[in-house]
Amino acid sequence: MDEPKVTGTKPKMSSTRMILLILGFLSTLAVIALIAVAVTQNQPFPKNIKYGIVLDAGSSHTNLYVYEWPAEKENDTGVVKQVEVCKVEGPGISGYSHATEKAGPSLEQCLQQAKEVIPSAQHKETPVYLGATAGMRLLRLQNESAADKVLSSVENTLRSAPFNFQGARIITGQEEGAYGWITINYLLGNFKQSGWKKLLHSLKSLSETSGALDLGGASTQITFVSKELTSESPENQLYFRLYGKDYQVYTHSFLCYGKDQALQQKLARDLQTVDNSLLPDPCFHKGYERTINISDFFKNPCTSEKKKQLPFNQLYIKGEGDYQKCRENIQNLFDKSNCPYSSCSFNGIYLPPLQGDFGAFSAFYFVMNFLNLTSEPKPLALNKVTSTIETFCARPWQEVKTAYHHIKEKYLSEYCFSGVYILSLLENGYEFTENNWQMVHFLGKIDSSDAGWTLGYMLNLTNMIPAEEPAGPPLSHGSYVGLMVLCSLVLVSVLLFAWLLLHKPKCLQKGIV
Ligand SMILES: Nc1ccn([C@@H]2O[C@H](COP(=O)(O)OP(=O)(O)OP(=O)(O)O)[C@@H](O)[C@H]2O)c(=O)n1
Numbered sequence: 001m002d003e004p005k006v007t008g009t010k011p012k013m014s015s016t017r018m019i020l021l022i023l024g025f026l027s028t029l030a031v032i033a034l035i036a037v038a039v040t041q042n043q044p045f046p047k048n049i050k051y052g053i054v055l056d057a058g059s060s061h062t063n064l065y066v067y068e069w070p071a072e073k074e075n076d077t078g079v080v081k082q083v084e085v086c087k088v089e090g091p092g093i094s095g096y097s098h099a100t101e102k103a104g105p106s107l108e109q110c111l112q113q114a115k116e117v118i119p120s121a122q123h124k125e126t127p128v129y130l131g132a133t134a135g136m137r138l139l140r141l142q143n144e145s146a147a148d149k150v151l152s153s154v155e156n157t158l159r160s161a162p163f164n165f166q167g168a169r170i171i172t173g174q175e176e177g178a179y180g181w182i183t184i185n186y187l188l189g190n191f192k193q194s195g196w197k198k199l200l201h202s203l204k205s206l207s208e209t210s211g212a213l214d215l216g217g218a219s220t221q222i223t224f225v226s227k228e229l230t231s232e233s234p235e236n237q238l239y240f241r242l243y244g245k246d247y248q249v250y251t252h253s254f255l256c257y258g259k260d261q262a263l264q265q266k267l268a269r270d271l272q273t274v275d276n277s278l279l280p281d282p283c284f285h286k287g288y289e290r291t292i293n294i295s296d297f298f299k300n301p302c303t304s305e306k307k308k309q310l311p312f313n314q315l316y317i318k319g320e321g322d323y324q325k326c327r328e329n330i331q332n333l334f335d336k337s338n339c340p341y342s343s344c345s346f347n348g349i350y351l352p353p354l355q356g357d358f359g360a361f362s363a364f365y366f367v368m369n370f371l372n373l374t375s376e377p378k379p380l381a382l383n384k385v386t387s388t389i390e391t392f393c394a395r396p397w398q399e400v401k402t403a404y405h406h407i408k409e410k411y412l413s414e415y416c417f418s419g420v421y422i423l424s425l426l427e428n429g430y431e432f433t434e435n436n437w438q439m440v441h442f443l444g445k446i447d448s449s450d451a452g453w454t455l456g457y458m459l460n461l462t463n464m465i466p467a468e469e470p471a472g473p474p475l476s477h478g479s480y481v482g483l484m485v486l487c488s489l490v491l492v493s494v495l496l497f498a499w500l501l502l503h504k505p506k507c508l509q510k511g512i513v
């Protein structure tokens, strides 16, 4: 009686199994197809690289930078990177005031280097910009026609290069500060976060941008986001809308407070008190001697106010290597006596309360890096920085010269002065004290790009930082493919599990395993 039952069930079971098998096979095929499509269809386009050139015509020298970025991602943040830097031989372009026609040709060697880095088919479309900073600002104040001639000489040279010439001009101190701030925040990825990072950011309300401190040869800039709503000093206030966010930025550029001009200012003050041509100087090492020609000394706008008739033409500087005396001497450069605002840095210049972390670059970095004081991620304590500089200044010149024979004498002889000047500027000038010293991070590069104003300048002039956040996929290609694979695996596992439940293979039946 049982027999028909048995014969009737058998074909029913095998058809279910058959259907499940086909289903399993088809879904596996579907998953494989899904992954294949995800990987191939969503692959980033083959790289179409664009290039841009910026020449930083600083007071002490000119640097040529070549940047590159993938054409399709122009508006993303953090995609532009430096691929080449070329240091122009000789002085900065302002140093050609007596032979203005030679300023342009001095750039030729670096332009040649750029031609080699950028594929020739792209030369014509590659924009080239030259921005001159404080050296040229000073030359313009001292001798405007010489400054114009220097600029037209560099313009002629740049126009005759095979690139797309976009201008050679003296940028303002405000621009220099602002573009330096844009550069470091762009490179640090502070402007735009996508996907999870954005969510994390809004949850943790992380500090959003980093301030920028730039120390050149002739000027220095301080730039940071200030939440102070009332702007007491409008000329120090900038407004940006970047990637859909508003930023209120404070900036100031101190002309004559770059490290070379600060030294000139210091010497001009020292000259007020000397009665002979010998000047003992605590900011140079013991045993160091330097002769200064004073016939042109007071023609410089940074020293002209202190002009004095002297009965000698040459000044002989003799190093003393005395940190304390040097510090007191330099401190006189920062006039803290009057402030027409609620708070000031020095010389009656408005400074809102310091806020957030700061990236300190250019000479801040060169000097502190030489003195081994750039330790990251945790910056050194201020007293350690002070004692290191004090010890360095006390070393005799002969010993320093032997220990660092590979370093240019012009740089080496001034690291004591520069170290003390940086301390004085940060501590006395801006009031970074023991409590907030650790907010300052000395950095030369971020990834492969130098910290400085040039990248921000190019990003702005090529409209590569949009005001509004560009619409784009919320996930990167990698995360997208990863998510697809994960979902597919889950799908396969569910199907497999369902099949096992229905089929109950012998090996999983109780008593067999
Ligand atoms: N390894 C180095 C490189 C440069 N310097 C010094 O650092 C100073 C500033 O250099 P830089 O930032 O390049 O200044 P510039 O851009 O030329 O000047 P500015 O921005 O004021 O126009 C100069 O005194 C230079 O001699 C240094 O001490 N050590």
Ligand SMILES: [Ca+2]
Pocket (backbone or CB within 6 Å): 058, 059, 133, 215, 216, 217, 362
């Ligand atoms: Ca500079």
